[in-house]
Structures are given as structure tokens and as C-alpha cells.
Amino acid sequence: MTEPAPIRGLWCATLTPLDQDGGVDHARLAAHARVLLATGVDGVVPFGTTGEGPSFSVAERSEGLNALLASGIAPERLLAASGAAALPDAVALTRHALQSGCPRCLVLPPFFWKGLTDEAVFRYYASLIDTVDDARLRVYLYHIPQISAVPIRPEVVARLSAAYPDIIAGVKDSGGDFEHTAELLKRVPQLSILAGHEPHLPRLMRAGGAGTICGVANLFPDLVAALLKPDVSPDDEARIRSFLDIVLRYPFVPAFKAIRAAQTGDPAWRAPRPPLWPLPEAERATLLAALHRAGFGISSETDP
């Protein structure tokens, strides 16, 4: 394993396709990742939030990563989401990623307990790093408080980076609050700061950010790639807002999966893992028709 490069550019928080029994569909997952990489995505992140990671067992997540590697995807193109509610599960997932040649891990805070202090969050990540005890590990801290309910404050990021300067490599900031992102850019400029909220990307890149790990890249990677370029246009920015205005009226994972099903003509894409459920038929039709009207190249007629 060579020193892993810091993550930069366009990374996709990959959707997880399911087979008829509700298990992870390895063939569709690998094919999807290969399509993304072939169309300009720099890397893929299986089993993040868009990938419904916490809804899958440690074994399912490990086997999913194995399947991506077995399909020929290079470890340098993978960021393994290895956070879990239970520390031993996060340790097992992180160790598995390392053993598989993927030293870069995206790590949620433990998300069962609420009201954790900054000290508790710091010590949790320190415990994980100390327990895994592998100098190759590169941790990307995952801030998504609207879902995890546990924020990772900039003070905690700075303290972790000071304590583990070689291990803490970046932050995926999906909080949607650019003030928080700006504070990270100021406090920890040595880290890769990646935003999850696509409309923030032009501002992030101008301010020295590293790029994005986002869900829209599953569907419209070009739309997101445009936002990372120095010559991003007002039209590009209007376009992503137009897309999100339509899609965020729905639970985003079922909506993204419905769109991927329509794009590929493959209805198997529609199913999320419980406790998420496919969009009801009427909502799905309304979503696809709205995207069609807005020029997103999805026709309700070709929808499977």
C-alpha cells in the first residue's frame, strides 16, 4: 500500500442497489461504480448515508467493499465508510478496509447517544484510532448532524488533527451550513475539506476546499463536476438548485433510487433497505414528471 493521496475532486456517495431478497446486489453495485468512474467521478464511497450504510450489517458492508475490489476497482478510488453505533463494529469495518488495501475511511460519530460533549466525541475517535492502531489509516470525519444528531465541532476536528496529524486526513461536511465549513477551512487548512451540500461547492473551491463527496453524483456527475471548476457559471449554480428544489420534496434516498431506476430503465434500483421504502407510485410519477419538465433528461414514458 503506498501513501494514500488526500481526497480531492468529485467523489460519489454511492447508492446501494438491492437484489430481489433485499440483500446488496454486488453486480449492480460494481457496475454502477464502474460507470461513475468512467464518466469522470474521481472515486466512490460505498455505504455512506446516501448508500444507507448504517442500515447494513458489518458483514454486508465488508462484503460490499470486497465485491467492488473484486470487480477491479482500484483501492485508490475507494473511501470506505466505516462508522457505526457500536465501537467494535466501527473497529471491525475500519480494520477490514485496511486489510483490503483501502486505508481511507469515512467515519460517522456514534449516533445512538445524544448530547455527547466535545470531549466525548474526541475521545471516541481517539479510541477508534488507538484500537485500530495502524499507521496507514487515514480518517475522514463525517459531520452530518441533521441525520447523525451528533455534530463534530471544528474544535474537535482541530484537536484530533493535532493529536493524530498523519491519520486525520479530512472532513466530509454535510451539515449544509457554510459558516461551519468556513470555520473548518480556517481552523484545519491542512485537511481535505469536502462538502456534501452541492450548492456550496463553488464557494468552497474558491476558499481552498478539496472537493465533494455527494449523492447527486450518482445521477448527474457532470452537474456536480461543473460546480468544482474555476469557471463555474451562474447557470451551473442555478441548475443544481433547480434539481434540489424538485428532489428534496421527497425522502432523498428513495427519490435518488427512483431517478436511477428511470435513468437506467432498471426498476430493481427503486428499492431502499428498511426503514426506508420506495416512493409511492404517485409521488414517483410526480417527481419524474417534474424533472422531465425541468429538462433533466428523464422521460416518464421511458420509465420502467
Place this chain on the structure above:
Amino acid sequence: MTEPAPIRGLWCATLTPLDQDGGVDHARLAAHARVLLATGVDGVVPFGTTGEGPSFSVAERSEGLNALLASGIAPERLLAASGAAALPDAVALTRHALQSGCPRCLVLPPFFWKGLTDEAVFRYYASLIDTVDDARLRVYLYHIPQISAVPIRPEVVARLSAAYPDIIAGVKDSGGDFEHTAELLKRVPQLSILAGHEPHLPRLMRAGGAGTICGVANLFPDLVAALLKPDVSPDDEARIRSFLDIVLRYPFVPAFKAIRAAQTGDPAWRAPRPPLWPLPEAERATLLAALHRAGFGISSETDP
């Protein structure tokens, strides 16, 4: 396995003692459960919230249940907490409990996703029950929205009870909102309604509730038992409020563990599993001194 009786009376949401390596201390766990049962507790619930359940892996939770059974505790005295963020983990824990002769399971809603609809919560529990597919199963729904962040509304309980009349056996209502509890007593009188918030117990019992699954029973089972009796006195009610007024100034699991350490003279009891941490020394001393002054029989001098 005979038909399991509905849960009634005083059940303890058992603390989980750790060994020096941070693993579950099976010997201390079994000894603690035996002490509780010998002092009048009707049953024990390992790996609930007070037992930090979601902080342990499926294997740790299964082995912990095995250890309690191997120590001679009868399955009738056990309610297995089998909820998890990932459905396959909840299925595995529920199946393990059934295979171990413990058909009664306390099941958290999936706690990663937020803003789930009632329909999504209903279908999640239905999926779990249908997948486990065992007529012996008895599910106790676990409502603790201040921590799980996913409420189980009375409408959902009623719908589940109608769909699975033999399987849905009760609700542990730890929301601390008696209006919610009263609504359950009205809507699903066929179920065992158990409250987690101890001060509500006298009202609950007068209104036809079944009893409690609570954490204070780890420390002062007599205090809680008094609240379940028809002749509960104003003094008993004042006593539990006095205890909670002192202890709830601190994170409750570390506080409970500090108290158990002081009661037993065994400092090993102090450690929680990350992301919870032992009370800082000064806080622990202040807590124990306050309990001593309030007459809770804990002396700072005998504290280990």
C-alpha cells in the same frame, strides 16, 4: 418453551459491567442480575439503553445473553433487547434470543434515519416480525424518542397490535410524557404498558399499567418497588424525585455506574463503553456526597 407471560411488575434495565479490556464482564453481569432477582426484581433486561446496548456488537450482546442463561437465570426472567440500526442485526439478535429460549424481545426503532413517517416505522417492525417468522416471538416496542430520535406513536402501536395480535405484547414507554402513556393505555389496553420514567409509576399503576422497566432498579430496587404498590405514599414519591433531582444533573449511565461502584465497593463498575466515559473525579465526588446528604446510604468514605 411455554407461552411467555406478559411482563408485569418491576423489571430492571440492567447496567453492563466491563472488564479491564473494555469487554462485557460476564461474571459481574450475571452476579449483578442474580442480586437484583434475589432482592425482588421480577426480571432483567440486558443491553437496553441503561445497558448501553447499541454500543455493543451483535456478538457481544448475544454472548452476554448466553452468559446470563449459563449462570442459571431462567429465560422467564429475561427480556432481550434486540433492536439495532441495521435490520439484519435486529433480526440476528431477535433470532438468537428465540433460539436461547427467550421469546420476549424489547425492540428499539431503527435510530439512524430521522423524520421517519408512521408508515415507515410500522413497516419496519412488520419486516422484522415477518423476517424472523416465529410464532413464539413476543415484541415489546421501545419508545424513547429523546435518545432514539424516532418516536413510536400510539397509532403505530395500535396498528402493529392489530396486525400481529399474538406477537406485539407491550410497550416500554420511556418518553417521560404521561399524556403519551395515557393514550397508549386507552388505545391498546390489551398490551403491557411499562413506563421508564419512575415518577410516573403510581399514576401508571392506577390507570391499569403493567409496571416498569427502569434503570433506577439497578441501584435502589426497593425505591421503585414502592412506587408500584397500591399503598404508595407521598414520601415514596418524594424520594424518587429527590434521587432523580440529584442524579440527572449528570449523564445518567456514567452516574448510575459510579453509584453502583460506590454501593458495591467495586471500582470496576465505573467504566461505561465509549462514547460514554466515566464521570470526572470531581463530579463523581459531588454526586456521591449529594446522595449521602440526601440519605441514600452512600458514603463518600467507603467509596472505593
